[in-house]
Amino acid sequence: xxxxxxxxxxxxxxxxxxxxxxxxxxxxxxxxxxxxxxxxxxxxxxxxxxxxxxxxxxxxxxxxxxxxxxxxxxxxxxxxxxxxxxxxxxxxxxxxxxxxxxxxxxxxxxxxxxxxxxxxxxxxxxxxxxxxxxxxxxxxxxxxxxxxxxxxxxxxxxxxxxxxxxxxxxxxxxxxxxxxxxxxxxxxxxxxxxxxxxxxxxxxxxxxxxxxxxxxxxxxxxxxxxxxxxxxxxxxxxxxxxxxxxxxxxxxxxxxxxxxxxxxxxxxxxxxxxxxxxxxxxxxxxxxxxxxxxxxxxxxxxxxxxxxxxxxxxxxxxxxxxxxxxxx
Amino acid sequence: xxxxxxxxxxxxxxxxxxxxxxxxxxxxxxxxxxxxxxxxxxxxxxxxxxxxxxxxxxxxxxxxxxxxxxxxxxxxxxxxxxxxxxxxxxxxxxxxxxxxxxxxxxxxxxxxxxxxxxxxxxxxxxxxxxxxxxxxxxxxxxxxxxxxxxxxxxxxxxxxxxxxxxxxxxxxxxxxxxxxxxxxxxxxxxxxxxxxxxxxxxxxxxxxxxxxxxxxxxxxxxxxxxxxxxxxxxxxxxxxxxxxxxxxxxxxxxxxxxxxxxxxxxxxxxxxxxxxxxxxxx
Numbered sequence: 001x002x003x004x005x006x007x008x009x010x011x012x013x014x015x016x017x018x019x020x021x022x023x024x025x026x027x028x029x030x031x032x033x034x035x036x037x038x039x040x041x042x043x044x045x046x047x048x049x050x051x052x053x054x055x056x057x058x059x060x061x062x063x064x065x066x067x068x069x070x071x072x073x074x075x076x077x078x079x080x081x082x083x084x085x086x087x088x089x090x091x092x093x094x095x096x097x098x099x100x101x102x103x104x105x106x107x108x109x110x111x112x113x114x115x116x117x118x119x120x121x122x123x124x125x126x127x128x129x130x131x132x133x134x135x136x137x138x139x140x141x142x143x144x145x146x147x148x149x150x151x152x153x154x155x156x157x158x159x160x161x162x163x164x165x166x167x168x169x170x171x172x173x174x175x176x177x178x179x180x181x182x183x184x185x186x187x188x189x190x191x192x193x194x195x196x197x198x199x200x201x202x203x204x205x206x207x208x209x210x211x212x213x214x215x216x217x218x219x220x221x222x223x224x225x226x227x228x229x230x231x232x233x234x235x236x237x238x239x240x241x242x243x244x245x246x247x248x249x250x251x252x253x254x255x256x257x258x259x260x261x262x263x264x265x266x267x268x269x270x271x272x273x274x275x276x277x278x279x280x281x282x283x284x285x286x287x288x289x290x291x292x293x294x295x296x297x298x299x300x301x302x303x304x305x306x307x308x309x310x311x312x313x314x315x316x317x318x319x320x321x322x323x324x325x326x327x328x
Numbered sequence: 329x330x331x332x333x334x335x336x337x338x339x340x341x342x343x344x345x346x347x348x349x350x351x352x353x354x355x356x357x358x359x360x361x362x363x364x365x366x367x368x369x370x371x372x373x374x375x376x377x378x379x380x381x382x383x384x385x386x387x388x389x390x391x392x393x394x395x396x397x398x399x400x401x402x403x404x405x406x407x408x409x410x411x412x413x414x415x416x417x418x419x420x421x422x423x424x425x426x427x428x429x430x431x432x433x434x435x436x437x438x439x440x441x442x443x444x445x446x447x448x449x450x451x452x453x454x455x456x457x458x459x460x461x462x463x464x465x466x467x468x469x470x471x472x473x474x475x476x477x478x479x480x481x482x483x484x485x486x487x488x489x490x491x492x493x494x495x496x497x498x499x500x501x502x503x504x505x506x507x508x509x510x511x512x513x514x515x516x517x518x519x520x521x522x523x524x525x526x527x528x529x530x531x532x533x534x535x536x537x538x539x540x541x542x543x544x545x546x547x548x549x550x551x552x553x554x555x556x557x558x559x560x561x562x563x564x565x566x567x568x569x570x571x572x573x574x575x576x577x578x579x580x581x582x583x584x585x586x587x588x589x590x591x592x593x594x595x596x597x598x599x600x601x602x603x604x605x606x607x608x609x610x
Contacts, residue, residue, distance in 0.1 A: 040473055041473075045500055045503075046499075046500075048496035048497075048499070048500060050458070050462065050492070050493035050496055051462045051465075051493060051496035051497045051499075051500050053462070054459055054461075054462020054463045054465075054466060054493070054497065055462050055463075055465055055466035055469070055497075055500065056466060057452075057462070057463050057466055058462065058463040058464060058465060058466020058467040058468070058469070058470065059466040059467075059469060059470050060466075061451075061452075061463070061466070061467055061470070062466070062467050062469075062470025062471060062473075062474070063470065063474075064470055064473075081456055081459075082459065082462070082493070085453065085455075085456050085459060086452075086459055086462070086463060089453050090444060090445070090452070090453060
């Protein structure tokens with residue numbers, strides 16, 4: 001996905017002379033073809049994230065579309081004020097390409113885990129927040145970025161991720177994609193982002209074997225949130241389960257819960273938010289190890305759905321919500 | 329090496345007396361202070377001659393067409409000194425002079441820090457410190473790529489350059505040899521909490537900028553002729569950015585406020601204080 005994203009930067013640059021690349025201290029030879037063919041539009045500025053964002057803002061003010069790239073934690077935490085003021089307050093078309101979103105850098109520990117990136121980027125006015133699920137979808141996103149007039153946060157997955165997205169389902173920034181539709185509107189619906197959509201689809205297959213029919217809706221754009229899609233699937237659902245690779249505070253699950261509660265009131269279905277608790281991960285291993293620790297592997301997602309449906313059958317919506325609150 | 333702040337006196341400037349235009353511009357500052365009943369007095373007064381010379385003699389701009397593509401870009405990175413900028417923009421006709429009376433009021437375009445897109449002539453929204461030089465160097469790169477001859481001037485405060493981001497930007501500007509970029513430092517030597525020598529000593533300041541590959545010059549920041557002499561020569565070198573360190577006096581022109589950190593910002597400014605400010609400028 002990362003390589004696809006960078007290849008797309010060069011591809012977009014060949015199509016549109018406003019496109020520039022601004023990196024920090026990335027791999028040797030990165031975008032070497034772009035550097036060779038258009039050196040005046042290829043920048044590698046060292047470990048200066050604050051400057052990298054301000055410089056990108058200045059380039060955007062002069063009519064350029066900077067694609068600015070470094071590790072997710074550094075392009076969010078280190079220069080948050082620059083992102084807020086230089087990019088969002090000025091509402092400039094800078095694209096932040098964030099390597100290693102979520103738990104990708106599991107072996108490198110908590111300094112490199114972008115667990116709250118979605119939450120803090122989402123909180124900024126004018127910012128668009130995206131997390132596609134595979135390399136094919138990255139191509140669709142990158143094509144759509146060229147004409148988007150606002151700053152965009154582009155969260156990258158590990159790379160080599162299985163391709164589950166489909167060309168025939170279309171793509172537009174801010175438009176969720178139903179990836180699997182349950183036969184009944186009165187079923188559980190999984191709402192996910194990034195590669196958690198892949199795990200959610202796998203969970204749906206496991207549930208189907210047990211005769212539990214669920215929908216899966218993919219939110220490649222967390223902000224602006226496709227509220228119509230949320231409501232369309234949540235209105236008659238037995239249960240909404242949100243799945244994300246990040247802390248639950250302020251993430252996709254929070255965004256969806258806001259819409260469900262505010263728009264559906266007392267008729268809202270129970271909502272279960274799967275993600276990370278309010279803590280820094282302290283284990284290492286691989287990304288899948290951390291998924292396992294936090295209940296984000298397909299079998300665990302399926303188990304959470306089964307458990308929540310069972311709670312609901314036994315005790316009703318209010319008790320399910322209380323139970324969910326207690327677990328959170 | 330100094331052992332205490334007291335051991336190092338402020339640099340004594342042999343500045344000529346303020347002329348009528350400098351006094352007039354300061355009275356416009358007082359007009360905004362009266363309108364808003366608040367404002368960064370000391371930080372604005374130290375900037376007046378810098379702003380005056382830039383807008384009277386140096387910058388290329390069109391008040392009726394603030395986004396004119398070939399204009400010079402001036403970013404006030406020390407956004408809290410914005411009244412000095414507002415005064416020059418009003419004086420040049422970017423907006424009516426009486427807009428100054430609305431400073432900091434609910435529906436005014438003139439806030440306590442300048443906002444781009446709201447105030448004609450303001451290039452970047454500043455206020456959070458340490459942002460302007462990076463934005464300016466991005467603009468300077470963009471202008472250079474487009475082979476246009478616009479210059480980018482970024483005015484920084486001395487307290488502001490405590491921020492590490494300023495030195496990230498300086499390193500980057502030096503690397504790119506941006507001769508169309510000039511950093512102007514309003515070195516009044518008093519930051520909000522007290523003298524810079526006590527709070528965060530910047531010396532040797534000129535050496536720092538030189539080390540970052542800036543052609544660096546020092547000038548009396550209240551001497552209009554001296555400022556003209558420097559600014560009209562920009563860029564000072566064809567192969568690197570310029571730094572102009574302006575030795576200034578915080579609160580310049582208001583005798584009782586000069587060099588006093590207590591006058592960095594004042595709120596609840598009443599009629600009596602306004603009268604005293606006017607009196608000081610007579």
